[in-house]
Amino acid sequence: MINDARIQVFEAHQADRGISLEEVKRRLKQLKIETPSWGYGDSGTRFQVFKKAGVPRTTFEKMEDAAQVHRFTGLSPSVAIHIPWDKVDDYSRLREHTESLGIKIGAVNPNLFQDDDYMLGSITHTDQAIRRKATAHLRECVAIAREVGSDIVSLWLADGTNYPGQADIRKRKRWMEEALRETYRELDQGMRLLIEYKFFEPAFYHTDLADWGMAFNLATKLGPQAEVLVDTGHHPQGTNVEHLVAYLLDEERLGGFHFNGRKYADDDLIVGTTNPYEIFLIFYQIVAALREEENAGARRTAERIAYMIDQSHNIEPKIPAMIRSVLNVQTLYAKALLINWKELEEAQVDLDVLRAEAAVREAFEQDVEPLLHMVREERGLPPEPMKAFLESGYVEKIQDRGVGGASW
Numbered sequence: 039m040i041n042d043a044r045i046q047v048f049e050a051h052q053a054d055r056g057i058s059l060e061e062v063k064r065r066l067k068q069l070k071i072e073t074p075s076w077g078y079g080d081s082g083t084r085f086q087v088f089k090k091a092g093v094p095r096t097t098f099e100k101m102e103d104a105a106q107v108h109r110f111t112g113l114s115p116s117v118a119i120h121i122p123w124d125k126v127d128d129y130s131r132l133r134e135h136t137e138s139l140g141i142k143i144g145a146v147n148p149n150l151f152q153d154d155d156y157m158l159g160s161i162t163h164t165d166q167a168i169r170r171k172a173t174a175h176l177r178e179c180v181a182i183a184r185e186v187g188s189d190i191v192s193l194w195l196a197d198g199t200n201y202p203g204q205a206d207i208r209k210r211k212r213w214m215e216e217a218l219r220e221t222y223r224e225l226d227q228g229m230r231l232l233i234e235y236k237f238f239e240p241a242f243y244h245t246d247l248a249d250w251g252m253a254f255n256l257a258t259k260l261g262p263q264a265e266v267l268v269d270t271g272h273h274p275q276g277t278n279v280e281h282l283v284a285y286l287l288d289e290e291r292l293g294g295f296h297f298n299g300r301k302y303a304d305d306d307l308i309v310g311t312t313n314p315y316e317i318f319l320i321f322y323q324i325v326a327a328l329r330e331e332e333n334a335g336a337r338r339t340a341e342r343i344a345y346m347i348d349q350s351h352n353i354e355p356k357i358p359a360m361i362r363s364v365l366n367v368q369t370l371y372a373k374a375l376l377i378n379w380k381e382l383e384e385a386q387v388d389l390d391v392l393r394a395e396a397a398v399r400e401a402f403e404q405d406v407e408p409l410l411h412m413v414r415e416e417r418g419l420p421p422e423p424m425k426a427f428l429e430s431g432y433v434e435k436i437q438d439r440g441v442g443g444a445s446w
């Protein structure tokens with residue numbers, strides 16, 4: 039529990055460290071983490087989809103669950119949708135319903151991987167008719183984004199091959215570029231196309247959009263409204279994700295994140311459960327860029343990063359899993375905001391390796407619970423969101439939905 043004495047100790051300690059808590063709190067209050075509609079439905083591995091009681095039966099009900107996450111955390115005012123998983127007859131009704139819950143629709147995610155036609159590729163398929171069909175779906179998603187009031191289309195492409203020689207890699211590259219150019223042309227001003235990469239799965243020999251370099255190159259070719267989306271589970275083991283984040287930030291092409299935790303591959307577990315230091319170090323790079331942008335009063339890349347959760351809650355209760363996830367992100371962001379920049383910069387100038395490393399690590403070691411309680415209190419939110427949600431009676435209330443809700 040947090041009491042006044044613990045808060046006073048925290049404030050005094052941060053004052054000693056030379057940290058301006060007002061600035062830290064201001065930034066913390068701006069943090070928004072989108073949750074995905076698919077995170078509320080039934081999901082599973084390729085071995086089994088577990089059916090849970092109380093799972094939303096429709097996209098409308100998914101929005102109701104997502105609204106709970108925002109209600110108790112104040113962190114998740116928007117929800118990503120996936121087409122066709124969230125296909126509805128009337129998108130303006132979905133928009134109205136969502137907005138009546140105090141949240142809004144965020145990124146629109148096209149699905150180019152669940153149609154038999156796409157077994158050997160979608161926008162990279164050898165058959166022109168299939169490429170046309172896939173491109174039409176991408177364009178449709180831009181139109182849906184317009185209709186639901188979203189400014190982000192977020193594309194992950196499952197295209198790839200399983201065997202050497204299976205297809206012409208360079209032709210596929212050109213077809214992919216062609217389809218994305220056509221999609222890009224559909225964007226309204228102010229809309230963004232986020233390009234997500236992943237080095238394997240479902241294809242295991244080559245993936246057409248395999249890494250951040252390819253996504254960056256494509257985004258650069260397309261134009262300023264195209265940016266890279268970094269999913270924390272989409273890199274080979276050992277990749278220095280915070281480095282590529284810093285690189286993309288500096289090139290002004292970092293569009294967004296899919297947060298999740300991983301130990302082996304694209305595990306899609308709760309963010310920060312196995313790799314909290316990595317997430318913290320990603321935020322270290324982002325806060326550095328934010329500070330630079332603010333001082334220069336010019337570039338605005340870091341400020342408008344679209345943070346999203348992309349996880350598959352197979353064994354966890356859905357809403358608490360989502361609450362845990364956004365709280366973990368908030369905690370790690372809070373820690374990064376406690377870096378003593380003066381100390382760090384001095385150590386770097388003095389070429390003092392150990393002091394510089396310590397300046398970063400010491401922020402990670404701070405106990406930010408008092409800080410988070412203060413911020414929640416100031417915003418009129420429950421100081422312990424998970425506890426408040428579990429005591430709210432919502433879980434009991436949705437049991438009448440029964441078993442067999444929506445799943446992909």
Ligand code: AOS
Nearest residue numbers: 147194234236269296304348
């Ligand atoms: C797939 O591995 C990607 O992470 C996607 O971003 C995401 O999981 C998908 O769009 C949900 O279908």
Ligand code: ZN
Nearest residue numbers: 234269296348
């Ligand atoms: Zn993802």
Ligand code: ZN
Nearest residue numbers: 269271272304
């Ligand atoms: Zn993924």
Ligand code: ZN
Nearest residue numbers: 271298304306
């Ligand atoms: Zn993942």
